[in-house]
Structures are given as structure tokens and as C-alpha cells.
Amino acid sequence: xxxxxxxxxxxxxxxxxxxxxxxxxxxxxxxxxxxxxxxxxxxxxxxxxxxxxxxxxxxxxxxxxxxxxxxxxxxxxxxxxxxxxxxxxxxxxxxxxxxxxxxxxxxxxxxxxxxxxxxxxxxxxxxxxxxxxxxxxxxxxxxxxxxxxxxxxxxxxxxxxxxxxxxxxxxxxxxxxxxxxxxxxxxxxxxxxxxxxxxxxxxxxxxxxxxxxxxxxxxxxxxxxxxxxxxxxxxxxxxxxxxxxxxxxxxxxxxxxxxxxxxxxxxxxxxxxxxxxxxxxxxxxxxxxxxxxxxxxxxxxx
Amino acid sequence: xxxxxxxxxxxxxxxxxxxxxxxxxxxxxxxxxxxxxxxxxxxxxxxxxxxxxxxxxxxxxxxxxxxxxxxxxxxxxxxxxxxxxxxxxxxxxxxxxxxxxxxxxxxxxxxxxxxxxxxxxxxxxxxxxxxxxxxxxxxxxxxxxxxxxxxxxxxxxxxxxxxxxxxxxxxxxxxxxxxxxxxxxxxxxxxxxxxxxxxxxxxxxxxxxxxxxxxxxxxxxxxxxxxxxxxxxxxxxxxxxxxxxxxxxxxxxxxxxxxxxxxxxxxxxxxxxxxxxxxxxxxxxxxxxxxxxxxxxxxxxxxxxxxxxxxxxxxxxxxxxxxxxxxxxxxxxxxxxxxxxxxxxxxxxxxxxxxxxx
Numbered sequence: 001x002x003x004x005x006x007x008x009x010x011x012x013x014x015x016x017x018x019x020x021x022x023x024x025x026x027x028x029x030x031x032x033x034x035x036x037x038x039x040x041x042x043x044x045x046x047x048x049x050x051x052x053x054x055x056x057x058x059x060x061x062x063x064x065x066x067x068x069x070x071x072x073x074x075x076x077x078x079x080x081x082x083x084x085x086x087x088x089x090x091x092x093x094x095x096x097x098x099x100x101x102x103x104x105x106x107x108x109x110x111x112x113x114x115x116x117x118x119x120x121x122x123x124x125x126x127x128x129x130x131x132x133x134x135x136x137x138x139x140x141x142x143x144x145x146x147x148x149x150x151x152x153x154x155x156x157x158x159x160x161x162x163x164x165x166x167x168x169x170x171x172x173x174x175x176x177x178x179x180x181x182x183x184x185x186x187x188x189x190x191x192x193x194x195x196x197x198x199x200x201x202x203x204x205x206x207x208x209x210x211x212x213x214x215x216x217x218x219x220x221x222x223x224x225x226x227x228x229x230x231x232x233x234x235x236x237x238x239x240x241x242x243x244x245x246x247x248x249x250x251x252x253x254x255x256x257x258x259x260x261x262x263x264x265x266x267x268x269x270x271x272x273x274x275x276x277x278x279x280x281x282x283x284x285x286x287x288x289x290x291x292x293x294x295x296x297x298x299x300x301x302x
Numbered sequence: 303x304x305x306x307x308x309x310x311x312x313x314x315x316x317x318x319x320x321x322x323x324x325x326x327x328x329x330x331x332x333x334x335x336x337x338x339x340x341x342x343x344x345x346x347x348x349x350x351x352x353x354x355x356x357x358x359x360x361x362x363x364x365x366x367x368x369x370x371x372x373x374x375x376x377x378x379x380x381x382x383x384x385x386x387x388x389x390x391x392x393x394x395x396x397x398x399x400x401x402x403x404x405x406x407x408x409x410x411x412x413x414x415x416x417x418x419x420x421x422x423x424x425x426x427x428x429x430x431x432x433x434x435x436x437x438x439x440x441x442x443x444x445x446x447x448x449x450x451x452x453x454x455x456x457x458x459x460x461x462x463x464x465x466x467x468x469x470x471x472x473x474x475x476x477x478x479x480x481x482x483x484x485x486x487x488x489x490x491x492x493x494x495x496x497x498x499x500x501x502x503x504x505x506x507x508x509x510x511x512x513x514x515x516x517x518x519x520x521x522x523x524x525x526x527x528x529x530x531x532x533x534x535x536x537x538x539x540x541x542x543x544x545x546x547x548x549x550x551x552x553x554x555x556x557x558x559x560x561x562x563x564x565x566x567x568x569x570x571x572x573x574x575x576x577x578x579x580x581x582x583x584x585x586x587x588x589x590x591x592x593x594x595x596x597x598x599x600x601x602x603x604x605x606x607x608x609x610x611x612x613x614x615x616x617x618x619x620x621x622x623x624x625x626x627x628x629x630x631x632x633x634x635x636x637x638x639x640x641x642x643x644x645x646x647x648x649x650x651x652x653x654x655x656x657x658x659x660x
Contacts, residue, residue: 006548006553006554007553008553008554008555009553009554009557011554012442012554013442015439016438016439016440016442016443017442017443019439020436020439020440020443020452020456021452023436023452023456023525023526024451024452024455024456025455026522027455027456027458027459027522027526028455028458030470030474031458033474033485034470046482047482048482048483048484048485048488050485051485091357092357092358092361093358095354095355095357095358096354096355096357096358096359097358098354099351099352099354099355099358100355102351104348104351105351105352105355106341106344106345111355111359114359114362115358115362118362118366118367120579120640120641120644120645121370121637121638121640121641122366122369122583122637123366123369123370123372123373123633123634123637124369124373124605124608124629124630124633124634124636124637125586125605125608125609125612125614125629125633126372126375126608126609126611126612126614126626126629126630126633127369127370127371127372127373127375127630127633128369128372129612129614130369130372130375131364131365131368131369131372132365134368135364135365156364156365157365159361159362159365159366161362164358188350189350189351189354190350193354214461217463218463218464218465220463220464220465220587220591221586221587221590225614235463235464235465235466238465238466238469239465239469239591242469242472246472246473247472247594266473269469269473270473273466273469273470276463276466277461277462277466280461280462284454284458284461285454288454288457
């Protein structure tokens with residue numbers, strides 16, 4: 001039996017189509033605009049005449065970014081920090097989360113509290129800064145010289161209690177009978193973890209890895225505080241250009257070097273933004289489902 | 303045999319419908335409390351498991367708990383190049399100064415404290431309901447392809463880094479010193495929402511727009527992504543529930559109230575506790591990247607104030623080591639209040655409903 005929609009239902013339906021379409025377009029628009037501006041001519045961009053589609057097309061800004069060595073050094077730094085940072089944090093979190101998921105662990109509540117407390121209270125910017133500075137000194141002393149501060153970012157920054165708890169909850173969901181069976185078969189603790197628990201919690205591990213990777217990829221403030229130019233990650237380099245050429249942080253003017261056609265400094269920055277988010281756009285369809293899953297796991301239990 | 307662990311102690315047996323104590327937990331508690339000498343033996347027997355925990359504890363100790371030790375500096379007379387342990391106690395001198403004794407400092411502190419609270423409070427008022435509304439709207443779209451397409455687009459901003467997001471904000475609102483206002487400013491001017499004068503000055507240079515910009519970009523960034531969790535709860539409602547309500551003559555609003563609301567309530571409470579708990583922690587990176595000297599009035603939060611006092615804000619304007627100690631004190635006050643809010647919100651939620659976060 002097909003029922004006629006009530007007037008209130010009809011209004012709501014129309015409203016939702018209209019609202020969501022506008023919202024989705026608003027989410028897409030800045031990217032399209034950035035791309036169009038990146039390939040539009042200097043006078044058009046400076047006069048803000050680009051609205052949606054590029055006008056007076058040039059590819060000089062992209063060519064300039066492609067030949068910008070600092071940009072690609074920063075890019076490789078970001079990839080380095082993201083890869084090793086995720087590897088380290090995930091390894092530590094998997095081992096610790098596994099141990100915490102075991103009921104037989106003594107002082108389990110104490111250890112859990114030790115983690116959860118950091119979600120409630122943090123020391124703040126200045127103490128954290130002093131702490132990282134001390135860490136830098138210790139690392140330099142250990143390395144017997146000036147250690148690349150990328151390692152400071154990889155090892156010291158980016159651990160999050162929430163991610164450990166997500167892993168712990170996933171490991172707790174693995175039936176204990178399987179563990180008992182493996183023990184009977186003579187498996188060691190590490191074998192049980194790698195052969196049983198990790199394969200059975202793959203999707204949670206993928207989600208948590210994604211969270212770690214995103215936070216390393218996006219990290220700006222501490223990286224800006226503790227790295228100098230050749231060690232800069234991409235975000236710091238990007239922002240330094242904004243500061244220099246758009247916010248009037250310095251008096252230098254953006255000068256187009258010889259061999260390049262005319263393009264606006266805005267096009268240069270938009271081109272960098274597009275280059276910076278293209279890898280994310282490429283892997284986005286593949287990781288999106290893990291992201292959606294991660295939110296639903298957000299409920300914490302103790 | 304299905305068994306469900308309710309608490310650490312109590313096991314509910316579904317077959318016999320009885321509760322029983324978990325005998326092993328009793329043993330563990332006994333070991334922890336009374337036979338601490340056996341503890342070492344137990345740990346040694348199971349050393350592999352405890353070894354796995356060591357890196358995690360090490361990381362948290364070094365880079366989450368040692369900074370808390372540095373907070374001791376808020377109670378000391380700072381001396382250059384002297385470890386905080388060897389400095390002399392100043393008692394609550396710095397706290398007194400930022401709270402009331404030093405007018406120039408205390409006005410800045412209270413302004414920052416108020417801004418921190420207001421930015422998250424407006425987030426609670428506007429940012430919190432948006433994902434729910436978006437999820438309700440998603441539920442109306444029956445075409446799967448169209449809905450997934452829209453969902454993918456609305457999650458997209460969440461994937462951009464804070465730097466990219468703020469850069470786009472800066473460039474779309476005001477495309478630089480001495481240039482024409484950005485495309486979004488032009489649009490707002492055209493709709494009459496902002497005056498021509500304000501658009502030419504740059505919306506990010508005007509304190510009265512900062513909070514709105516902060517909230518709108520926050521909604522733009524998070525509403526789609528945050529709707530996932532509500533949408534999952536809404537889509538789980540069986541269609542028969544709606545049909546039953548419709549037969550009873552319920553309009554859309556009545557269906558919302560009697561069908562949808564009860565099913566998302568527990569999710570909503572968890573999210574609300576989360577929000578209330580983080581009322582005093584504002585994303586400092588976003589503020590730091592969006593604010594400037596002309597918008598301090600509404601934009602400066604405690605974290606960014608501490609950065610400046612501590613001389614770690616890029617172009618820092620630290621007043622030296624005393625200012626650094628006061629920065630520690632300011633953030634400590636803020637974060638302690640925040641912690642009380644988290645625990646309070648959680649306790650109340652546990653009392654009122656069965657849902658709690660921790």
C-alpha cells in the first residue's frame with residue numbers, strides 16, 4: 001500500500017535534498033576554486049575575477065612548484081615523518097594495547113588510568129615545549145652530534161591514548177578460546193599476537209594506523225617549533241610562504257625567477273595546496289570506509 | 303555457553319541466568335592487595351606480556367608525564383639554565399598575578415579564558431547539532447548513489463590539514479594585503495551580510511567576525527564527518543517503526559520525537575559528554591593559524607596566550623622567564639578546570655542515564 005506523504009514529510013524531504021546538495025558543493029568548491037586559480041593568469045587572479053572556471057590559462061605556477069626544490073624536500077620530509085611516525089606509534093600501541101587487553105595483567109586498572117588521565121589533563125604548551133627541548137638535547141647526546149629533528153617528531157610526538165584504547169577494545173573482542181587453543185599448541189606470546197590477534201583485528205588496526213598517519217601528515221605547530229629549513233615538513237613550508245607573501249610577515253616580495261611566464265603569488269600558493277592534497281585525494285576512496293568505521297568505535301569503555 | 307562480563311568481577315551466565323563472581327579477578331585483587339611479594343613472581347612468570355607494555359609506558363611517561371613535572375615551574379622563582387627542581391618556591395605568586403594582582407596580565411588571562419570558553423560554547427550550540435541535522439537529512443535521501451556521492455564530498459574537508467584549511471580560509475576571505483577581498487568576502491558583501499568596508503578591511507582582521515569564522519569553518523570541516531556516527535544509529539531504525547508512527551498519523555516532527563530521538567539518544571549523550579568535557583580545550587593550532595594581533599580581542603585563547611608569554615609563538619613576545627612561569631600557571635588553571643568539567647559531565651551522565659564515557 002503506497003501512502004501519500006504528509007505535507008511535513010514532503011517539506012522535510014525537499015529541504016534535505018536542497019541543503020545537502022548545497023553543503024556538498026560548498027565542501028567541493030574551495031578545491032575547485034584553488035585549482036582554477038592556480039592555472040589562471042596573473043591579472044585575473046590578482047583582480048579576483050576567477051569564480052569557478054579558470055580564465056586566461058597558464059601552467060607556470062605548477063611548473064614553478066614542480067621545480068621548487070624546497071617544496072619537494074619538505075614533501076619527502078613529510079612522507080618520512082608520516083611513514084616512520086605511524087610505524088613507531090602503531091607498533092608501540094599494538095604491543096601495549098595487547099598487554100592491556102589481557103585480564104590476567106596485574107595493575108591493569110592502574111595502567112589504564114595512566115593512559116586515560118592524559119586525555120583529561122595535559123601539561124600545556126610551555127611545559128611540553130621545555131620537555132621536547134630536553135628530549136632534543138638527550139637525542140643529540142645519544143647520537144653524538146646534531147641529530148635530525150625529524151626523529152624527534154617521529155618518536156616523541158603523536159602518541160594518543162585514544163588510539164591505544166581503540167586497539168585494546170578490539171583485542172578484548174577476540175574470543176579467549178582462540179588464545180587458549182594457541183597456548184595449547186605451544187605458541188609464544190608474540191606468536192599469538194602476530195598470528196592470531198593482529199589478523200583478527202585488521203580493520204581496527206587499519207583505522208588506528210590511519211589516525212596516526214593523518215596526525216603526522218597534518219602536524220604543524222611542534223614541527224614548526226623544532227625543525228629548521230632543510231628539515232621542514234610540507235605544512236611548515238606551506239605556512240612559511242603564506243606568512244611571507246600574504247600576511248606581510250616579511251617585506252620580501254614574491255619574485256618570479258627568470259625562465260617563467262607571469263603568474264600571481266596566489267596561483268603559486270594554490271598550486272602548492274593542490275600538490276599537497278593530491279596524494280590524499282588519490283588514497284581517499286580507499287581509506288574512507290576505515291575512517292567511517294573509526295568514528296563508530298569512538299565509544300570508550302573502561 | 304554464553305557468558306558476558308559485566309564488570310571486572312561479575313560474570314552473567316545467559317544459560318542459567320545467574321550472576322557469579324569472576325574467581326580470577328578475586329585472585330588478582332588478592333595478589334595486588336595482600337601478597338605484594340608474590341607480585342614480582344607473577345610478573346616474572348609472565349614477563350613477555352609485561353615487556354610488551356614497557357614501550358607504551360615509556361612513551362607516555364617521557365612525553366606526557368614529564369611535561370607535567372615541568373609544571374612545577376608555575377610554583378617557583380624561575381632562574382635561567384637551572385632545573386626546575388632546584389629553583390625556590392614562589393607559592394601561588396604567579397597565580398595571584400595572572401588572576402588579579404597584575405592588571406595587565408590578568409585582563410589578558412581572563413580575556414583568553416573567556417574566549418576559550420566562548421569558542422567551545424558556541425561550538426556546543428552550533429557545531430554540535432549540525433552533524434545530527436546532516437544525518438537526519440542523509441536519511442531522507444533514498445537514492446544510494448546520490449547519497450554516497452554527497453557523503454564522500456562532505457567528509458572531504460576533514461582530510462585537509464589545518465594548515466591547508468586555514469590557508470584556504472585566509473585566501474578566500476581576504477586574498478592578501480592591499481588586494482581585492484577574496485571570493486567568499488565578495489559573496490558575503492553581495493548578499494549584504496557584511497559591509498563593503500569590512501570586506502575591504504579583511505574579515506579576518508576584524509574581531510567581531512572571528513568567532514563566526516571559527517564556527518563556520520568548523521562546521522564546514524566536521525559536520526559531514528561527524529554525522530557518520532549518528533547516521534549509523536538512524537539507519538539502524540527498522541522501517542516498520544516509521545510505518546507504525548505514520549499509521550498513527552504522526553507528522554515529520556512527531557516521528558522525529560518518538561522514533562528517531564530515542565534511537566540516537568545514547569550516541570547523543572556520549573557525544574555531548576565529549577563536548578562538555580572539552581569545553582576548555584580549543585584546537586590551538588587552528589586559532590594560532592587564523593588569528594592576528596588585530597583579532598586578539600575575541601580570538602586569543604589560553605593556549606595561544608601561553609605560547610606568546612612563553613616566547614614559543616613564532617614571532618614570540620615573551621616577557622622572559624617570569625612570563626614563562628605565568629604561562630604555565632595560566633594553562634594549568636585552564637586545564638584543571640577542563641578536567642573537572644570532564645569528570646563532572648561523566649559523573650552526571652552516569653547518574654542520569656546508563657551511558658558514560660570512561
